[in-house]
Amino acid sequence: MRAASAFLQQALQAVARHLPTLPCPPLQAAQTELRRSLHLAFGLAAAHRRAVVVTPFQRSSGACVAVQLPAGVQWGRPKAIPLPPSLAGSGWRGGKPRPITVTPERQALANVWFLHHGRQALCLRLGLTGSMELLRYRPLLGAWVTC
Numbered sequence: 001m002r003a004a005s006a007f008l009q010q011a012l013q014a015v016a017r018h019l020p021t022l023p024c025p026p027l028q029a030a031q032t033e034l035r036r037s038l039h040l041a042f043g044l045a046a047a048h049r050r051a052v053v054v055t056p057f058q059r060s061s062g063a064c065v066a067v068q069l070p071a072g073v074q075w076g077r078p079k080a081i082p083l084p085p086s087l088a089g090s091g092w093r094g095g096k097p098r099p100i101t102v103t104p105e106r107q108a109l110a111n112v113w114f115l116h117h118g119r120q121a122l123c124l125r126l127g128l129t130g131s132m133e134l135l136r137y138r139p140l141l142g143a144w145v146t147c
Contacts, residue, residue, distance in 0.1 A: 023136055023147075026117045029070040031134065031147060034113075034124050038102070038132060041065045045104045055099040056113065069115065077114035081121050081137050084144040087112065106130040122147070 023031065037054050044065070045052040053064045056075055069075075075097055077083075097113040106129070113124040121137040123144065134147040 023120055023122070024117055026070045026072045027115070027120055027122055027136070030073045030115050030117075031122055031136075033067055033069065034115075034122070034134065035132075037065050037067045038100075038126070041100075041102045042106055042130065045102050046106070049104045051101050051103050053099045053101050056097045073115055073117045075113070075115060077121060077123075078116055078119075080119075081116065081139075082142075084123050084125075084135050086125070086133075087123075100126055102130065 041052045041054045044063075048063075050063065054067065055064055056067050056069075058064060058066050082088075098111055100111045100113075101109045108126050108128065108130045110128050111126050115122045115124075119139040123133075123135040123137070125133040125135070127133075135144045136147050137144050
């Protein structure tokens with residue numbers, strides 16, 4: 001019986017992953033803001049040939065791009081939402097997001113940021129090479145999916 005239940009759950013998750021659903025409007029806006037801020041930071045770093053910091057808590061300035069979250073979106077990951085599988089064995093514990101420094105060579109100090117709005121969440125992972133992974137937690141699936 002337990003095997004049949006697990007199989008049914010896996011089948012439902014597989015089907016649901018292919019059904020297009022959008023995050024709530026505040027998280028859609030936050031997702032756009034994250035992409036915009038990082039794109040701007042990489043552009044500024046290349047144009048001015050100096051490092052630029054993307055920060056969650058300060059005001060924008062010459063070498064600093066501030067991420068502005070929409071109303072209702074908060075930093076962090078609620079305890080009820082699990083870590084994405086790619087972070088499960090990483091030792092990442094969470095906490096407040098740290099600023100991200102990007103360089104003119106399109107490199108970055110790697111970092112992980114979580115945002116949430118109610119039961120939905122976003123996870124931004126920035127690699128050392130400047131590669132960005134944006135994941136969204138789908139509470140009905142109990143899984144993280146690529147945005």
